[in-house]
Amino acid sequence: MKTMQAPNQPTWRHWLRGNAFLFILLIGLILFPFIVGALTDSSPFGVPRGDRMIMRGESVRWQSVLIEVYILAILAMSYNLLFGFTGVISFGHALFFGVAGYVLGLMLEFTAIETGWALLLGALAGIAICGVLGLVVGLVTLRLKGVYFAIFTLAVAEMAFIFFGRWQLTRAEDGFAITELPLWLDPSQNRLNFYYVTLIAVVITFLFIRRLVNSPTGAVFKAIRENEDRAQSMGFNTLNYKLLSLTIAGMLAGAAGLLQVILNKKVGPELLGVSYTVDPLLMTIIGGIGTFSGPIIGAGGLHFLDVFLRDAELNLGGLVIDIANIWALLLGIIFILTVIVFPFGIIGTWQRWRARRKPPA
């Protein structure tokens, strides 16, 4: 009789084999600023001028593109935990992203706390408040099913958007700039450091979500996604599990919001805008709903398209079209095509294709 035991080899080697692709990708991303620097003959640290650094050169420019991808990836992964693994569709994810950003900004700019401590306190408070917010919004709304829940979350996020857009203390629609940041983290002085901070955040988020989803709690999440009645019939209080999923997803989205504020050194109501809900939704669908790496691929793909195409011009026999003007249309077409070609997202479709080619023994 065949046994189901794992191949007899050291576990770390087994682990490495299962994650070889991700491991190589990670090493590539760690070396990325230096590779770009070497290829374009630019310093990954920027150009020194006096005792300050000027963020100029290809390597530094590409670092900021990837930092944005990482932040969006964390946001999309958190959305995927809720939407892809638990089956709860929220239209208010920007709420967490923005609120955490505002908490950090207020702590840095509006309190007399010393900068380093303000950063730490602001980050912890931002994430904690997002957790509480997830719990409260969930308690009020998670009894609603499907579309009703989604509409309610949209309303809550829009309320926050309108509130912060009018709050005089935070300069209403203009928002306010972050002027105090510890030098080592400041992306306009030490962008390379911030690059690694965001990369580490992506790796931790990825490993955390994978661990969570593969745990017994994660199995209940997936059971709720497949059929909530059935999960209840087995004795699970599904409301508690959905609350847990929403709370964790909210805290992770809050972490992404913190990083966004540090990157842009600015806090404004656009952090609560609907695009920070729609983008992670699209990224998750394009990358693969309910896959671990799908949201990262989706975030990278969409953001690179954005960077490359938005400022490009299309020359159609003398007729010059500025892509920026038709960007939304183009994005729509890309989305439709992706969904047709990859009905389960890029990663999801690839996994199914591979599973068909190599049926389990």
Add this chain to the structure above:
Amino acid sequence: MTPILEVRDIHTFIGQFHILEGVSVSVASGGITVLLGRNGAGKTTTLRSIMGLTPPTRGSIQFEGNPIQGKSTHAIAQMGIGYVPEHRAIFKGLTVRENLILAERKTGDYARKADFIFELFPDLKRLIELPGGNLSGGQQQMLAVARALVPDNRLLLIDEPSEGLAPVIIEQLIAAIQRLADQVSVLLVEQNFRVASKLAQSYVIIEEGHSRVNGAMNELVGDQSLIQRYLGVA
């Protein structure tokens, strides 16, 4: 002997439709009771009402002497009632092992019951790492029943286990349900009268949302006029 489950005159609405208009069912401790009746009579709704999935608006349901109507579904399940819904209600995206472990109410339930489960359903042991969706219809039904056996349930509600299965598979299922009935009481919904008569000791006939007749199975088997009246197709 006191019944393990006592359903008295329950009324259930689904939306605006009055589906159950007075159903009473009594399940004896340690035996199999079957709900009989034509399509749409309200058999599945009776099971769903017991589980609190479609809560009854009137009437009482007692499990081991404790009222359970009005409780939430998960609380009812935790009291010791396992529900095996119709259409092989397994989680298709989870493996067989994950499906079984998910059913644990206390850590270690699965390990404790694994031998008993694999003795009833030897196929499942071989398929343990496959996603539930890759199993055949019969294997999925076995998994659905096995899942309800993982925690220490004292009553199983099983809805149409034989539906759409090959005769050979049905025989296996009958044997398995007969064996598990040594350990748990069963309330069964079964359209296939041959299967029902083999398994159950007592029956309740439901017609148009009312429970009409009940009694011992061996009496019903001999009563052709009763069978014709409530179950006959013609």
